[in-house]
Amino acid sequence: MQHALKFVTEVRSDSEYADIPEQAIFEIDAASAAGIAALSRKVLDADANKIEVFDYRTTWLKKSAQSDADIEDPENQEAVELDALVVSGAEFWFAGYLKHTAVKICTERQRIDEVCQHFGIDTIETVEDRALAWLCSVADLKLWDWSDDQGNPLNECAPPSDGYEDSHNALMALIDAARTFLASISHDSTPQGPGRIENPVLSVTTASMQSIH
Known part of the structure; x- marks a missing residue:
């Protein structure tokens, strides 16, 4: 699974004289990107302007952060x-x-297609398309040291040299992929199972994706 993207943006407001935060920080992972793409399709299908859903992932900073300590400082949030x-x-x-x-504030706008491209997500792909693709990827796995209900051997490849480790890795990858898929269709940005360790964050530097130094 690819690392999450960390966005650091300026804060904007239509209120000309309000004292607003200088900076906003949020992260987007593959599940979030897929969920955003799904919401975007709903906007287009309904010929609507936008969809808003409650989401509390953003950290709003009074002063632009120069270090992690500035981000974590409660007085600066x-x-x-x-x-x-x-x-x-x-x-x-x-x-x-x-x-x-x-006073309403907002982050800079981000292109959905650019974020989805980073994670290899098709922005026009439906949930059914993705579910079928995932099932096909599972069905493409080769059977080894296995038998059907009548006891007939089903060996589509030779046993791997590290059988247990290979099987374990394959199973863990399937579980991770299934959780990511389910999270994306429910717009849950933090799919987790017991004891799951989150991936580190990858900072991206562009005009709208800045790293903190």
Whole structure:
């Protein structure tokens, strides 16, 4: 599974004189990207402008962070409520309201196709298409040291040199892929099972994806 993307963006607002945070930080993993693509398809199918769903992953910083300590400093974190993921037909961003105010703030907009391309996700692929592709990938695995219900051997390849390890790795990969798929269709950005270790974050540096130094 590919690492998550870490976005560091400026914060914007239509309120000209409001004292708004300088920076917003959020992460997008493969499951989140697939969920965003699914929401985008719903926007297009309904000929709508956008869809908003509650989402609290964004860290809003009063002052731009120069280090991890600046990000984790509670005094530097802006209190925001009604946090939401906003998805249009082509872009997504995060928004919220400064606590106890009517001041709405939002991150810079990101291209859905660019993020999905990073994770190898087809933005027009349906859930059914992805489910079928996943089932086909499972069916393509070769049987070895196995028999059918009548006891007839079903050996499609020679046993691997590291049989247990290879089988374990294959099973773990299938479990991980299944959880990612289920999370993406329920728009859950943090699919986890017992004891699962999350992947480290990959920072991407572009005009809208900046690394903190």
